[in-house]
Amino acid sequence: MGSKGKILVVDDEESLREICREALVEHGYEVVEAKDGIEAIRCLEKEKDIDIVLSDLNMPGMDGMALIDYINRHNLDVELIVMTGFGTIETAVEVMKKGAFDYIPKPFYLNHLLVKIDSAMKRRHEKRQRERLNKLVQILKLNKDLNSKLELSALLNEFLFHVERTFSPEGTVIILKDNSKYSSIRVRGAFKKDPTLLKKIKSLAEYLSYKDGRSLLFIPGKVEDIDLKIKELLSDVSKQLMISPLISKSGVIGAVCLIRSVDSFEFNFDDLKLLNVFCSQTAAIIENVLLYGRVLEMNREIIRSLAKAVEAKDSYTKGHSDQVAYYGVKLARKLGLTSDELDKLYWAGIVHDVGKIGVPDNILNKPGKLTNEEFEIMKKHPVIGREILSQVETLKDIMPIIYHHHERVDGKGYPDGLKGEEIPFLARLISVVDAYDAMTSDRAYRKAMPSSKAASILEQGAGKQWDEELVDYWLRVLKQEKKI
Numbered sequence: 001m002g003s004k005g006k007i008l009v010v011d012d013e014e015s016l017r018e019i020c021r022e023a024l025v026e027h028g029y030e031v032v033e034a035k036d037g038i039e040a041i042r043c044l045e046k047e048k049d050i051d052i053v054l055s056d057l058n059m060p061g062m063d064g065m066a067l068i069d070y071i072n073r074h075n076l077d078v079e080l081i082v083m084t085g086f087g088t089i090e091t092a093v094e095v096m097k098k099g100a101f102d103y104i105p106k107p108f109y110l111n112h113l114l115v116k117i118d119s120a121m122k123r124r125h126e127k128r129q130r131e132r133l134n135k136l137v138q139i140l141k142l143n144k145d146l147n148s149k150l151e152l153s154a155l156l157n158e159f160l161f162h163v164e165r166t167f168s169p170e171g172t173v174i175i176l177k178d179n180s181k182y183s184s185i186r187v188r189g190a191f192k193k194d195p196t197l198l199k200k201i202k203s204l205a206e207y208l209s210y211k212d213g214r215s216l217l218f219i220p221g222k223v224e225d226i227d228l229k230i231k232e233l234l235s236d237v238s239k240q241l242m243i244s245p246l247i248s249k250s251g252v253i254g255a256v257c258l259i260r261s262v263d264s265f266e267f268n269f270d271d272l273k274l275l276n277v278f279c280s281q282t283a284a285i286i287e288n289v290l291l292y293g294r295v296l297e298m299n300r301e302i303i304r305s306l307a308k309a310v311e312a313k314d315s316y317t318k319g320h321s322d323q324v325a326y327y328g329v330k331l332a333r334k335l336g337l338t339s340d341e342l343d344k345l346y347w348a349g350i351v352h353d354v355g356k357i358g359v360p361d362n363i364l365n366k367p368g369k370l371t372n373e374e375f376e377i378m379k380k381h382p383v384i385g386r387e388i389l390s391q392v393e394t395l396k397d398i399m400p401i402i403y404h405h406h407e408r409v410d411g412k413g414y415p416d417g418l419k420g421e422e423i424p425f426l427a428r429l430i431s432v433v434d435a436y437d438a439m440t441s442d443r444a445y446r447k448a449m450p451s452s453k454a455a456s457i458l459e460q461g462a463g464k465q466w467d468e469e470l471v472d473y474w475l476r477v478l479k480q481e482k483k484i
Contacts, residue, residue, distance in 0.1 A: 004028040005121050006047065010040040010055035010067065011083075016106075020054065023110045024117065037062025041070060045222065048269070050078055052101075052120050054113075057084040057091070068098045075265030079120040083108065152289050156186050159282050164188070166278075167242075167271060169258035173198060175205045176246075176254035176286075190239070190259055197237065197259075204233050205243060205255035213245035213252040217272045220262055242267050244275045246283035253283055303347065303395070306354050306388070313357065313364055320437060325349025327433035331470070334477050341426065348401035348430055355385030355402075379414045382406055400424045405431050408465045428467040432458065432474050435466065451483045 007029050009020045014035070021031040032047055034040040036059045044050060053071065057064035064082060071078060082095045085106035092103040101120045104113060145158050156174055164172060171190030191198050207229055208214045216230070219240045226234075239259045246254040256279055260267065307321045328345040337345075356364060359381055363374045370378060386403045389395045404418060404427035411419035423431075439454035455475055462471040478484045 003030040005051040005124075006030045006032065006049055007117065008032050008034060008040060008043055008047070008050045008053045008055075008078075010034045010037065010053060010059070010064070012036055012056065012059045016056075019110070020113070023114065027114050027117075029117070036060060037064065037067035037070070040067055044071075044076060044078070051124055052079045052081060052117060054081045054083065054117070057082055057095075058086055065095075065098075068095065068100065072099060073263075073265065075268070077268065077270070079124050081116055081120055083113075152286070155282075155285065155289050159278075160186060160188065163256065163258070163275070163278060167258055167267075167275065169260055170239075170264065171259040173201060173257050174254065175202055175257070177209070177252065190261075191257075197239070200233055200237065201241075201243070201257045204230065205245075205257065207233070208243060208255065209245060209252040213247045215245060215272055215276050216241075216243040217267055217269060218242075219266060238262065240264075240267055242272050242275055244272065244279040246279050246286065248283040248287040250287065253287060255279075300347070302392070303351050303354075303389075306357065307350050310353055310356050313359075313361055320441060321350050321353060323437045323441075324352060324430065324434050327437060328430050331429060331433055331474050331477060334473055335429075344398050344401065345426055345430065347395070348398040348405075348426065349433075351385065351389060351395075351398070352402050352405050352430055352434060353381065353385070354388055355381035355383065357388070358384040379406070382415050401427045401430055403427075405434060407431070409467055410464045413465070423467075429470055432466050432470045436474065451478065455484045 004027070007024050009017050009024075009031060010033075011017050011020075012035050017033045017035075021033060024031050032043050032050070034043050037055075038061050040053065040055065041062075044053075053067075055064045055067055062070075064084070068080060068082075070076075071080065080095075080100045081102045081104060082100050083104045083106055084091065095103055101123065102116050104116060145162070160172060160174070163169070169189065171192075171194075172186070172188040173191045174186040176185050187198065191201075204216070208216060216226070218226070218234055218237070220238055239261055241257055241259045243255055243257045245252050246256065256275065258267070258275070311319070311321070325346045326349070328349045329342050332342050332345050359378055363370065363377055366374065382403050382405065386399055389399060389402060401424060403415065404423050407413035407416065407418045407423045407427065409420050409423065409428070411417050413423075436454050436458060439449050439457060440451055442448045455478055458466060458471050459475065462468040475484065
């Protein structure tokens, strides 16, 4: 049967230490001893699995109060029970305020001591169970929140939010690998004030990646198990730090580093383990987002090519798609729409007429008015556009804009004859700027009309063909730019 836990007994009386040790060992505990606070600190630095510190208050050298302060300052994960033969109520209150689990006056019965030790160990186990559960919740929440991000900048900001909330560092940096180079793409707090330290951390992250992506916990004055290269890089670093690699299926893609001053509470190996889990979860998602970004950019290049192909069929509409995208974003900004909506409008503007690639050239470029039969063919271009773009998964959000941009608020538009708010809002917006650009551009069947005349036509059609409020906002934009 294994030990129930490890107890550090700190007292300048050797006989009392021996009595406590015998009783605790018989009760199932492992015991280490120290004669004063200084020796206790050496034990705490060497023995990483001490559960409870049972300490006297009045000792030569470093007394119990100074030891408590050290434990608190370095955020050591131990339960503390204080014993003293010169105790008062005030002393008891003070040590409890400093975080001691309990207080026991000398002389005491050993059974009384063992009850307090068992109670402290029970609380410790319960606290660790809560911490494990809390860490699991943090990891699950991190995973959930990160998986909702499809853009690298948003993903990294979300990751930093979780890291800083969990570890409370004074500085944070995310370093990503671009081919063989490491560049910092997020720098927070103390790193911003110390470019020399940042340069060292980049070199260290690069070196650790060559060592199969090792993590590192560094506390100045407590350097253990690190090689000469790391010692050299950290020789004049006066801050404690943790570095964890970002490792995906393709290998090390970067690293995350957190720093704190030596005067703050210490990072520990449990912190490093949790940071490693955070980074492991995040690395895979970063790789997916980068892959998604490359696929998205590839799709957008295809989209631009399709838009250019339409313009090649109809020289009079050259630049029309870019202009509609530009106008759409401008109106959206006037309305205070979100960056996501701005992005949708831009790409919808670029491809809103892509379906015209399926309209015969003789109809698309006809210099006169279209016949009813020809107009019916022309009216199919939103349907054709939706069919073309439905093959591109990343464009599904803008499909309704493309499909419905020729609907009218009075229900007389096409392809579905939707009315008013049945028409998607962003489709109604694109409809206004599309009409304006069409009227102010040369066409095969007419010359461009002045901006003032186009504005007048929009005003007359507001509430019938176009959304009245959107027309009003667009006219305000034109007036601000002195185009009408």
